Amino acid sequence: MTLPEVRSGAERRANTLAKLQTRAMDVWVASASVDEGGSAQAYLVPLSLAWFDERVVIALERGSRTARNIAEQRAARLALGPTRDVVIIDAVVEQMINLEDAPDALAGRYAEQADWDPRTAGADYVYIVLRPERIQAWREANELAGRTLMRAGSWLV
């Protein structure tokens, strides 16, 4: 198999930002909880995403397992596929805003990019604004070196 050529850091950052701004883009959201016995349990769902002001915004049912996990952890690990052109984001919660309290600007920008509007979806949604702490991007094994594009909230490239 011929691997695609290795991108520079600047190219990876540009590709990553383009992916994050794609309309109707979905993101895998991994979250975790601790059960009564003290064991960790992983959870994973695909959700629609928006990206603005360098933040990932997701919207989900307030009582969903992912929303409860993120409210507790104050963090999540996100991935955009496909698996051979990945972006992985470790992010922390900046804000959780119930639908009825969401500013029009936030709700409008989310709906525009996500191509889906929780305001018309008829359930009890919450917007979660996540601040990236670390962003990694790679395609194949030859891009594992140099995969970290952001660390401690600062772009390295």
Added chain:
Amino acid sequence: MTLPEVRSGAERRANTLAKLQTRAMDVWVASASVDEGGSAQAYLVPLSLAWFDERVVIALERGSRTARNIAEQRAARLALGPTRDVVIIDAVVEQMINLEDAPDALAGRYAEQADWDPRTAGADYVYIVLRPERIQAWREANELAGRTLMRAGSWLV
């Protein structure tokens, strides 16, 4: 947007098995740990997968965070993309077999499907054999009903 038509359970099962048997298929593996403060932390990586004898087999470095998490949790949550044609599998550990102890049949079948052979990769790998407990498959919102194809290890469709 026109949604694709809703598949029957039998179609979803056939599509799911075809996806699981695709050569060089990757899977998102979500795992979790409990940190010293008692908080849950989610982790998520893409890995090569093989599917045989109704088991998901992955191979990864023994000291990797995912391997350590799964050894501790004895479970993982897996997803195959893309996000609008997903298969989600909640699985439990059936076996963890160090590379040097792996039967040739297991290692050979893994290498054949994954299109990658840990035996020649020069690190300390472990095969993890995961038994699906629950399998869900859906494309768009109109397929959320009927998305559970397996429950408690038994196919429902």
